[in-house]
Amino acid sequence: MGLNSVEIREVVKYHGTVLAVDHLSLEVRRGEFFSILGPSGSGKTTTLRLLAGFERPDQGEILIEGRSMREVPPNLRPVNLVFQSYALFPHLTVFGNIAFGLEMRRIARAEIQSRVHAALGMVKLGSKHDRMPSQLSGGEQQRVALARALVNRPAVVLLDEPLGALDQQLRQEMQVELKAIQEQVGITFIYVTHHQEEALTMSDRVAVMDHGRVLQIGSPQDIYESPVSAFVANFIGLSNLVEGRIASMTDARCTVSVPDLPTILVRRPGGVVEGSQVTVVLRPERLSLARDVHRNGFDNTVPARIDKTIYNGSEMHYLLRLSNSALWKVRVPNSGAEQKRFLNGEAVFVRWNADEGVILSE
Amino acid sequence: MRGRRVWLLSVSLADLLFLYLPIGVLILFSFNASRLSATWQGFTFQWYRALAADEALMASLQNSLLVASVSTMIATVLGMSAAVSLERFQFRRQQVVEGAMLLPLVMPEVMMGVALMLFFVTIKLPLSLVTVTLGHAAFNLPVVMVMVRARLRKLDPGLEEAARDLGATPWQAFQRVTLPLLMPAMIGAALMAFTISFDDFIVTFFTAGPGSTTLPLRVYSMVRSGVSPVINALSAMLVVMSMALIGLSLLLQRTGSMKN
Amino acid sequence: MTPSDSSTDMPRRAPLPRLPGWLLMPSLAWLGIFFFIPLLLVLVISFAARGTYGGVEWTFSLANYATLLDPLYLTIFVRSLALALGTTAFCLLLGFPLAYYIARAPLRWQGIWLLLVMIPFWTNFLVRTYAWMFILRTEGLMNTVLMNLGLVASPVEILYTDGAILIGLVYGYLPFMVLPLYAALARLDYSLVEAAWDLYASAWNVFWRVILPLTKPGVIAGCILVFIPSLGAFITPDLLGGARTMMLGNLIQHEYLVVRDWPFGSAISFVLMALVLLGMMVYLEVDRGRGDGRRPSVW
Secondary structure, three states, X not given: OOOEEEEEEEEEEEEOOEEEEEEEEEEEEOOOEEEEEOOOOOOHHHHHHHHHOOOOOOEEEEEEOOEXXXXXXXXXXXXXXXXXXXXOOOOOOHHHHHHHHHHHOOOOHHHXXXXXXXXXXXXXXXXXXXXXXXXXXXXXXXXXXXXXHHOOXXXXXXXXXXXXXXXXXXXHHHHHHHHHHHHHHOOEEEEEEOOHHHHHHHOOEEEEEEOOEEEEEEOHHHHHHOOOOHHHHHHHOOOXXXXXXXXXXXXXXXXXXXXXXXXXXXXXXXXOOOOOEEEEEEOHHHOEEEOOOOOOOOOEEXXXXXXXXXXXXXXXXXEEEEOOOOEEEEEEEOOOOHHHOOOOOOEEEEEEOHHHEEEOOO | OHHHHHHHHHHHHHHHHHHHHHHHHHXXXXXXXXXXXXXXXXXXXXXXXXXXXXXXXXXXXXXXXXXXXXXXXXXXXXXXXXXXXXXXXXOOOHHHHHHHHHHHHHOOHHHHHHHHHHHHHHOOOOXXXXXXXXXXXXXXXXXXXXXXXXXXXXXXXXXXXXXXXXXXXXXXXXXXXXXHHHHHHHHHHHHHHHHHHHHOOHHHHHHOOOOOOOHHHHHHHHHHOOOOHHHHHHHHHHHHHHHHHHHHHHXXXXXXXXXX | OOOOOOOOOOXXXXXXXXXXXXXXXXXXXXXXXXXXXHHHHHHHHHOXXXXXXXXXXXXXXXXXXXXXXXXXXXXXXXXXXXXXXXXHXXXXXXXXXXXXXXXXXXXXXXXXXXXXXXXXHHOOHHHHHHHHHHHHOOOOHHHHHHHHOOOOOOXXXXXXXXXXXXXXXXXXXXXXXXXXXXXXXXXXXXXXXXXXXXXXXXXXXXXXXXXXHHOHHHHHHHHHHHHHHHXXXXXXXXXXXXXXXXXXXXXXXXXXXXXOOHHHHHHHHHHHHHHHHHHHHHHHHHHHHHHOOOOOOOX
16 A cells, blocks of 8 residues: 555556557555656546546455555545536536535534535635536636536546647646646546647646557656657657667767768767667757857767757747758757748757757667 | 436337337227226137227218318318428518418317307308318318428528529429429328328317217217227227328338438 | 437528418418317317207206216226326336436447337337237237246136226326336436446435436426326227226217217317316426426427
8 A cells, every 4th residue: 555546556447459458557655746748649537537436447456544445436435536628517506506516414514514615715716606607717717627626635636638729828827727726635646648748737647548558657757858758759849769779889889871971979878788779859949059060068969950840839849850860859949049040941059068968768 | 426327218118118008008909809807818809890890980980080181182282382482582560371281280189179160050061071171171281281381491592593493483393393392291280181181080079060970089988988999990990090191101201311 | 210309500690580371271270260160160060969869959067077076987987097196107117217227228239229119109009909908908919928837727817907907008108108217217317327326325225315306307207108008098998908997088988979979078088188288387386497497398
């Protein structure tokens, strides 16, 4: 039992003939903000519904707070779900919605009053307790849905892409608020999303899922800096992938030879041997561009030609063509000085240090 | 959760069983060789043969078919014209007319029967198959209207406009574009009206005179004299016939809407 | 047979032309002559008195309506109301689970289920009521089965009682309850049911606190659609109730054809009609959604 709020052990779930969840195993620690990140169809929503009890695993076990949830229906689980569509009861007021779970558990009237108002205060909707859901904005409805879950003090709060319907500005505000609330109440949050930036911003740990399997679990930094596979690397952020062979190794570094490119120096990961085929991930924002060839202390320099430039406000995005015909993406912060920007067709040098590249483990 | 689903399914199946039990019983026992009891005593066609031999029954069947055919024709023509009027034209107090046309659908049949009887007596029209037909056409008119109108609503009025744009007069446009598309719904509505008229008892009861017995009236008088397997056979036939006609009617409506 | 609730599926491109009189007149005239005028006649006659030979004596009095208050007739009123209410209650009890099941079934099956529910309704009602006679009589199917299974020692006498009428009425009008209930339940957002469940509600509470309030218009519509025709039932009480258990419909027939007191019969008819119209108005009110921002239209 120990520190785990939720344990999923080898859970398998079929939807008809499709394998929605494929031998999934996961542990979520108490008080953690845990995200499940993946594209649509990856099985993340199914996982959530399995935790909530709306679906039963075909194989495997789910434990919440150390108790097996086998044969336990949703209304008896210490878990509350914040639905993607909010699912607010249209015929009840905001107060009525939030109080619902408490009423179902026959909590005393007085306590219901105080707890509901406390929850309203936490989501900053104190003045709207007697409104109907249809009179609220999307963001306000979302907060009511959250309050409705939190007020019951469950062991785990499940959130199914709750910010999906909000516009960008509101989303980012809510991300900050959600994180703050979670830290304040200390309840385990399991958050499902397909927006990598959201998962990275808010989570203590992230699980990346695809086709019903967990590909990688780790802190946002682990996932971003050390993705285990090309899929994870690409899903989590933009990446340039380079395939090559390890030509030689030292204690800390590997020299990777790439056809038609100068050799690349990469930080050495565990478990690789000389001669093995590897893929190196280079993040666009870790690469710099220069017009001259002087190393200036960079471990790696590769010539390229600018194929496309895109002005992105705070950044310049460049698409470069290398001597092996590969296209690389490079992002450079916009300093404002026009002379520092590169033009289409220009010949440049891409530079980076060994520690800024990662060898994928798969 | 699974228990609830099973419970729901059982109640639903029980309901369905409840709905079809009488029909099933009728059909089953029409072949029962026993005269009165509900225990099975052998398979036979004798009751059906007795039906064929019953002259009064055959006469009432003829009457029913006649009344149903004529009243359906009237109701279809009138119902269609009403549907087209309401759906493709505008006029004042349209809501009132709509409501008025739907009223016969909710009126208890006893009232209609009694009112019609009173009416015919007052205008000194003797009760006969004619009066029955007039009444049937009246209550079937809204049925046809509702069914044709529902179909009309789903047709694109732009089709008729396109026809007129290509030189057709409004009548031609209607005749050559809308009418063919409406045909399945119309036939479906006519079949429905025919079935309702054929099966009708209450209004017929009040508006029929001596010598103008329809099949349901004959069934009623037979039932009054007590349960008999001949009635079972007759009932089974009527039920199967109704289901066949309705099935056909629905099929036509479905093919009609698929064509569009 | 569900009338569509949106007035247009395609955008109307031009305003509708004016109606040529000859198109609507025939149908309107037919209904006018063979429906409205007869009804008007009934109303007028209800204020008259019975003539010596069963004809009509053209006076004006409210005597007929006063006679209705006589306990003899009041019993029949009360029985009719009670039976209609009972029918409505049972149809709701039996129909709600069925409607819910159909609404939650896969889409392809929903149409089939609804068809199965409606088909018996379109077959001959007289004949189906007769079938109940066959089943419920003392030597009928029900008793034979019950006695063979050893569940009862002697036959259950249910034919010619109020109970038999109730069975017959519930049987006849169950589809009228199922359809509007289904329409309302199909429009219910199922995630609300899941949310209630997630919030610790028992099965009963999910129904009572979430499903029922949100399908109230459908429930009311179904109740009206069952209550009104049950009130005016004729065949069912006639065949299954026998001479001693009269409902309003039988009373009307009795007064017209047996007693030949047309004015009195008309008075009864008109009270029945008033109740029907009242019910209709309630139905239309519910259908229009009362404008409180909730979704209107039961269909």
